[in-house]
Amino acid sequence: MTVDAVLQNPARDHRMADRRGPVPLELAQLLNGAPPADRDRAWTALVATHSRLLMAVARTLGAEHDSVMDAYTYVLERLREDDYRRLRAYVADNRASFTTWLVVVARGLCVDHYRRQYGRTPRGNGTASGTRVERTFRRRLFELAPTMVDLASLVDEQGLAADESVQVAQRNQALALVLETLDPADRVLLKLRFEDDLPAREIATILQMPSAFHVYRRLASLYTSLRRHLVARGVESSAP
Amino acid sequence: MTERPDTQHPSDEQVAAFLDGRLTTNERAQVLTHFAACAECRREMTVAHKVLGPWRDVRRAPIIGLVTVLAAVLAFVVVRPIAHDPARSAAAVRSPDRPSQPDRMAGITVVAPPDQAVIDSTIIFRWRSGGVDATYRLTVQDRSGGVVWDTTVADTAVALPRQMVLAKGQYFWSVDAQLADGGSAKAGAHQFTVR
Numbered sequence: 001m002t003v004d005a006v007l008q009n010p011a012r013d014h015r016m017a018d019r020r021g022p023v024p025l026e027l028a029q030l031l032n033g034a035p036p037a038d039r040d041r042a043w044t045a046l047v048a049t050h051s052r053l054l055m056a057v058a059r060t061l062g063a064e065h066d067s068v069m070d071a072y073t074y075v076l077e078r079l080r081e082d083d084y085r086r087l088r089a090y091v092a093d094n095r096a097s098f099t100t101w102l103v104v105v106a107r108g109l110c111v112d113h114y115r116r117q118y119g120r121t122p123r124g125n126g127t128a129s130g131t132r133v134e135r136t137f138r139r140r141l142f143e144l145a146p147t148m149v150d151l152a153s154l155v156d157e158q159g160l161a162a163d164e165s166v167q168v169a170q171r172n173q174a175l176a177l178v179l180e181t182l183d184p185a186d187r188v189l190l191k192l193r194f195e196d197d198l199p200a201r202e203i204a205t206i207l208q209m210p211s212a213f214h215v216y217r218r219l220a221s222l223y224t225s226l227r228r229h230l231v232a233r234g235v236e237s238s239a240p
Numbered sequence: 241m242t243e244r245p246d247t248q249h250p251s252d253e254q255v256a257a258f259l260d261g262r263l264t265t266n267e268r269a270q271v272l273t274h275f276a277a278c279a280e281c282r283r284e285m286t287v288a289h290k291v292l293g294p295w296r297d298v299r300r301a302p303i304i305g306l307v308t309v310l311a312a313v314l315a316f317v318v319v320r321p322i323a324h325d326p327a328r329s330a331a332a333v334r335s336p337d338r339p340s341q342p343d344r345m346a347g348i349t350v351v352a353p354p355d356q357a358v359i360d361s362t363i364i365f366r367w368r369s370g371g372v373d374a375t376y377r378l379t380v381q382d383r384s385g386g387v388v389w390d391t392t393v394a395d396t397a398v399a400l401p402r403q404m405v406l407a408k409g410q411y412f413w414s415v416d417a418q419l420a421d422g423g424s425a426k427a428g429a430h431q432f433t434v435r
Contacts, residue, residue, distance in 0.1 A: 025364065028399035032362040056291050089253065091402050095263075096256035099295055103288045104256045111284070184269060187276035195279065196286055206289055208261050
């Protein structure tokens with residue numbers, strides 16, 4: 001049974017299609033064609049209500065005060081442009097809570113601002129560093145090993161001989177092919193755990209699983225399945 | 241192991257709805273397929289989820305013991321009389337000669353729009369709280385009794401979505417409260433006219 005199978009039932013879809021979130025009052029007042037003075041008041045109220053949240057989003061790209069304030073200002077300007085086009089898009093869709101939507105949009109705008117400033121994608125906050133990739137990969141090898149394996153015995157790919165590198169590439173290719181056969185929710189589960197290094201509790205809330213224990217149980221089941229498929233493809237060990 | 245997403249990046253609205261668990265099964269499967277292949281979208285989603293964490297915790301942080309006590313008090317003060325007093329239940333059915341605003345019905349005081357209101361702009365429904373952690377189901381019906389719109393909220397106010405354009409005519413709205421202790425309270429139908 002996959003993660004999504006737990007959530008699938010026709011009644012849920014019906015509920016989802018019908019479910020509309022409440023529009024915050026300030027937002028309703030802002031977009032309802034009131035006189036400019038009233039709209040300004042509504043905008044001020046909306047900003048005041050969500051400033052702390054927007055500042056928290058602005059801090060995801062760095063802690064320096066000036067750059068945080070720049071990003072915060074940029075987000076407000078973009079939300080206000082084109083007669084509140086983005087806010088209208090929220091009201092038109094209106095499935096998520098306003099807070100969730102605002103965080104997603106504000107984060108996107110902050111990344112956009114960062115790219116404009118520095119001409120590249122921001123790193124940090126989930127972007128894997130070399131060390132982290134190495135650590136994650138080691139953990140992946142450890143988790144896929146049939147039983148307890150001494151971590152010290154794992155091979156550093158940097159120092160591999162040519163034939164060993166080929167074996168590693170073949171093993172990774174086999175793993176990629178097996179991963180492709182998994183349900184998307186299971187693939188995301190593995191990615192969140194091993195590439196993004198998220199704790200099980202956080203993965204549980206993201207994937208709407210009841211608890212971290214369900215994440216661990218699902219992972220254990222996936223390891224077993226992956227091992228079986230890898231063995232069928234001739235990969236019997238995590239070592240080259 | 242390089243992967244390229246073979247689907248379009250999900251919109252901000254879709255990512256937000258994914259985080260809130262509001263996508264349909266098909267849409268969720270599409271978004272998950274994309275997240276499995278697109279590290280950048282996945283990262284943005286997880287960052288948003290992290291930022292939301294403290295806010296979610298604050299929203300869910302009602303002190304458990306206090307809630308339990310309040311639920312017990314509510315059960316005694318509000319729900320019990322409603323459940324066991326037939327006279328009061330009967331009185332909860334509206335009659336034209338009863339004062340309309342504010343109108344206390346089965347523990348919920350309806351604030352706006354006032355009964356018999358004539359409306360030509362944004363409709364904002366308001367009522368007084370039915371208790372801590374109560375959720376409210378608001379239903380708008382037309383004259384024939386057909387449900388025009390309904391929604392479930394934790395707040396005590398909700399605006400009719402802008403995309404919901406009501407035709408001219410008479411409508412009725414009512415609020416059902418689901419209380420924290422498992423009890424419920426119901427406010428009868430209030431009429432308004434859209435012109």
